[in-house]
Amino acid sequence: MRPSARSGASRLPNASPSGSAAAPPRPEAGPGWRFFRSLAAAETVPTLTGDGVKLRTPQMADYPAWSQLREESRAFLQPWEPTWPADDVSRLAFRKRLKRYVRELESDQAYPFFVFRADGALVGGVTVSQIRRGVSQTCSLGYWMGAGHAGRGHMSAAVKALAPFVFQTLKLRRVEAACLPHNQASIRLLEKSGFKREGYAREYLCIDGRWQDHLLYALLRSDGVS
Ligand SMILES: CC(C)(COP(=O)(O)OP(=O)(O)OC[C@H]1O[C@@H](n2cnc3c(N)ncnc32)[C@H](O)[C@@H]1OP(=O)(O)O)[C@@H](O)C(=O)NCCC(=O)NCCS
Numbered sequence: 001m002r003p004s005a006r007s008g009a010s011r012l013p014n015a016s017p018s019g020s021a022a023a024p025p026r027p028e029a030g031p032g033w034r035f036f037r038s039l040a041a042a043e044t045v046p047t048l049t050g051d052g053v054k055l056r057t058p059q060m061a062d063y064p065a066w067s068q069l070r071e072e073s074r075a076f077l078q079p080w081e082p083t084w085p086a087d088d089v090s091r092l093a094f095r096k097r098l099k100r101y102v103r104e105l106e107s108d109q110a111y112p113f114f115v116f117r118a119d120g121a122l123v124g125g126v127t128v129s130q131i132r133r134g135v136s137q138t139c140s141l142g143y144w145m146g147a148g149h150a151g152r153g154h155m156s157a158a159v160k161a162l163a164p165f166v167f168q169t170l171k172l173r174r175v176e177a178a179c180l181p182h183n184q185a186s187i188r189l190l191e192k193s194g195f196k197r198e199g200y201a202r203e204y205l206c207i208d209g210r211w212q213d214h215l216l217y218a219l220l221r222s223d224g225v226s
Helices: 005-011 031-042 060-072 074-080 091-106 154-169 184-192
Strands: 048-050 053-056 111-117 122-132 138-145 174-179 196-207 210-220
Touching (some): 048 154, 053 154, 060 074, 091 111, 138 154
Parallel strands (some): 138 174
Antiparallel strands (some): 111 122
């Protein structure tokens, strides 16, 4: 059975510092209620703070800033990401994306964060996904930065802020990341964040419409970075 939003809250002892984890008043059952319940589940994930950045779960109110940032960064991001669906930056697609995030969060499969600068501007995103429990206790890390904000240290700060959440709050042991062999920014980000190169996977992911080889990296709890 899928865990409820309440069980998600108990899994994450560091509940939102805003103190807003309480569920909103329950209206009569209907499609609207599901959406409110979803938002309450997302609020059980703490906001993370790093050097000049804040990481928090995406909300519907982020849509205008997110769509503008993704649209203006399209040419910068597309060579490194799965092909964007035609409606990727539409409001409806964003709403569906949030619902998926909440489903994944409630079932301990993934934890998405948006990255904000200290002044509140949305600058990028980072996601802990593909969580495997049992004898693995492993996850995958994905990240992107808006074109105008890249190269300023924001993603390094975000990854550093995320490490205690992954290793101490989620109690995972291993974070994996994969990047294209010619993605110098991503390679440098991972290596300066303490990730070790572990291998080379042929035709590992379909990026920008092509099955492409990837470098495989991992950071372990026992590396002692967080
Ligand atoms: C990869 C990415 C998320 C890095 O985010 P960022 O905020 O620019 O990273 P930082 O500013 O923290 O920089 C991290 C390191 O990479 C270096 N770097 C950044 N851009 C670089 C580039 N184009 N070439 C070489 N090194 C680069 C930085 O100088 C820094 O190293 P340093 O501290 O030794 O100087 C961002 O460049 C991005 O979104 N790229 C396009 C999408 C992408 O590659 N996604 C990841 C797919 S695996």
